C-alpha cells in the first residue's frame with residue numbers, strides 16, 4: 599500500500615485504484631500522545647476527546663481510488679479543526695504575541711489548545727508558554743493542514759473538481775448524566791456550514807446513501823462543520839467539503855473506546871459510502887466533460 603508517514607503527525611494513504619478526485623481526512627482519531635504534552639487530568643478522560651477508530655471506519659477509501667489522511671497526534675494536544683488564531687489567553691503564562699481571534703469554544707476552554715479536558719475538569723496544572731503553543735502549531739497543526747491542502751489542490755488541479763470528506767465521531771448525547779428526551783443525537787450529522795462548503799447535490803448524495811442504509815441523518819444540527827471544511831470548501835471553485843459526524847454509540851463503548859459488536863456493520867456501511875462517493879465524483883467529471 600502506498601502511503602506516506604510523518605512520524606507522530608499524520609499518515610497519508612494514496613489511492614490503490616485508478617485515482618478519483620476524492621480526499622477523506624480524519625483529524626481527530628490520533629492517539630500518539632507527544633512526550634511534551636504534560637497534561638494533568640486522568641488519561642482515560644483525556645482519551646474520550648478522541649474520535650477513536652474513525653480512521654479505520656473510512657480506511658476502504660484508498661481501495662476505491664480516494665486519498666485518506668489521518669492525524670496521528672490527539673486533538674486534545676492541538677485541534678486542527680480550529681482556527682490558528684483561536685488562542686485561549688487564559689491558558690498562557692504571557693500574552694500571545696500574534697493575532698488572536700478567540701471563538702466561543704475557546705472561551706469555554708475548547709479552542710485550538712484546550713484548557714479543559716471536559717467541562718469542569720482542568721487539562722493542565724500549569725499555564726502553557728508561548729513557545730509550547732508555537733511548537734504545536736509549527737510541528738503538528740501546519741503540517742496536517744498542508745497535507746490536506748496539498749491533496750485537495752493537487753486533485754483539484756488534475757481533475758478540475760474535488761470532493762473532500764472531513765470525518766469525525768460525536769458523543770451520543772450532550773453530556774447529560776441522565777437520558778433526557780431529545781438529547782439523544784442522530785446516527786449521523788452532516789455539516790456543510792449551512793450550504794456553503796459543498797454543492798447541495800453532494801450533500802444530498804451522502805444523506806441519501808446513509809438513509810438507504812437505515813440511519814437517521816441530521817443536517818448542520820448541532821454540528822455545522824468547523825475550520826477544515828470552512829477552509830477548503832469553495833464550491834464555486836469546484837472544491838466541495840462536507841463534514842460527517844458518526845454517532846459513537848453505533849460502534850464503540852464511549853467510556854473505554856472499545857469497539858462494540860456494532861463496529862463491523864457500520865464499517866461495512868462506510869465501505870459502501872466510500873464507494874458511492876468515489877463513483878459520484880467520477881460521474882460528475884464525466885458529466886462535466888460531456889457538457
Ligand SMILES: [Zn+2]
Pocket residue numbers: 626649765766767
Ligand atoms: Zn472530531
